[in-house]
Amino acid sequence: MSELINNSRFRKDKLKELILKLHDGESANDVRQQLIESLKNIPYGEVVEVEQELMQEGLPQEEVLNLCDIHGSVLEGNVDLSGAKEVPQGHPVDVFKHENIAIKNVAVKTRALLQALDEVQADEYERYLLALQGLFNELMDVDKHYKRKEYLVFPYLEKNEITGPPKVMWGKHDEIREQLKACIEILKTPDLTRNDLADSLDLLFYPAIQGLVDMVQKEEEILFPMAMDVLTVEDWWKINKQTLEFGFTLYDPQTEWKPEGLISEFGDTDETAVKDDGNIQLPSGSFTAKEIMAILNTIPADMTFVDKNDKVKYFTQGKERIFARSRSIINRDVRLCHPPGSTHIVEKIIDDFKSGRASHAPFWIQMKGKFIKIEYFALRDEHGEYLGTLEYSQDLTENRALEGEQRILSYGKPKEE
Structure with missing residues (x-):
């Protein structure tokens, strides 16, 4: 019997037989017990092959879908993963x-x-x-x-x-x-x-x-x-x-995966935003992707861009953020990035921006001894078409305390940071 159990075809036929018993209405617990007694552990690849064979043999996709949860619960803990490849970090x-x-x-x-x-x-x-x-x-x-x-x-x-x-x-x-x-x-x-x-x-x-x-x-x-x-x-x-x-789900990857020696049509990570000769050309000048990233991350404010479809597409990554951001919000509906109690306010701002009733929504709050100004700006092209919304947040605590003047000629040795 052992030589049969070690035979892939035998295992697949047996698994197919058990899945079809589920199809015929047999108890999932009874089928699970038969599985344990006759097969114990099934290589993961054979589970896939059996599912595909069932569809090729005429079992409708809808029926396989209906059986999916049942045979998934039957297989739970009985799939052999000993031959699975190791997954690199960041992959x-x-x-x-x-x-x-x-x-x-x-x-x-x-x-x-x-x-x-x-x-x-x-x-x-x-x-x-x-x-x-x-x-x-x-x-x-x-x-x-x-x-x-x-x-x-x-x-x-x-x-x-x-x-x-x-x-x-x-x-x-x-x-x-x-x-x-x-x-x-x-x-x-x-x-x-x-x-x-x-x-x-x-x-x-x-x-x-x-x-x-x-x-x-x-x-x-x-x-x-x-x-x-x-x-x-x-x-x-x-x-x-x-x-x-597409964005990430509830997780912000901490490691970038770069397979060594791979020549890809997509190039290296650092060059994905660079066009043609390495410059991004705009009507008033040009810069490289690294340069614009440095500019955006150096501006002393938090900026988040929400596109015209209300999806979060970008946020700056300055050294001292006012509000925490994670890449798991990328491509997420902006409404889901706010507490449920304030969703209606977010919806009104977006609706006003899209309709043209407003283009600016300023707010300010006291937070942990700091004065924070939060502004939303409607972004429009040269024809006035709505492109999205920019959230711009600043810590204005020091600015509010400024008095007199400090002209450029009074510039001295920079303060240690």
Whole structure:
């Protein structure tokens, strides 16, 4: 029997047989026990091959999608990862994995808060709903994680004739996104009662969270090990170079991955924003990408750019920031970057800017003994078309204390910083 169990074809046929038992309605617990008894551990690559074979043999994609969660739970802990490749720090898969840790952490917090519904006092209920909405807004950030898989990783798998699993996984992405959107819409419902929320927990809220957690398992046990085997270093380098177009999910990578000796059509990281001869040409002059980055990061203010589609696209990285920023906000809807209680103000500013009713919204606050001015500016082209919004924040504490004059001729030895 041992020589049969070690045979790949035997294992795949047995796994296919067990999945089809799920299709025929057999208990997931019974199938899991049969799996443990007959196969124990299955190489991750064979799970992918079986899923693809089932679709090629006529099992509809929709049916595989319906079975996905069930056979995923059956396989949990029974997939053999001993042959998986090591993932370098900063590699796209390493980033995905760190994002998964963050996703699971937020999912745990969200589930715990939902379970505490019965303990929430009446006078705390509104704040409770705002806290839940904030957590689900964070979970909705998984959209960027999924889009990087769909538009960057899946095409390379399909080039290698691995088409079934990406289709199934994309279907699960869409399902999870719709569930999360529905959760947020319910939480934004005016006068949402405790009973109405409670009635939705098992129907929508818990399944949405479980879907996120299950997807993490599918990625960690099957997708990522398989993709590491199939994709080349240059494939991953091209994926890495395009990642910022989509943004990160709840995580700001701390390490840049640069495979040594790789000649890529995309060039090195430091040159990705440089055009033609190395200069960015504007009507009033030119500079290199490094020069403009230094200029923007030296200006004594925090600047954040939100494009015309309300996505955060850029922020300065000066030495002393007023408000903390992480690259995980890149490509995120600006509304989700503010506390739920102030979202309506953000929406009004954007609406006023887009409509042309306003182009400037100034505010100032006292914060930790400092006087902070925060200004929003509408950005428009030469034809007046709205391009986006610039958030500009300054610490004006020292400026407000200035008196008299200090002319340029009085310049002396710079103060030590």
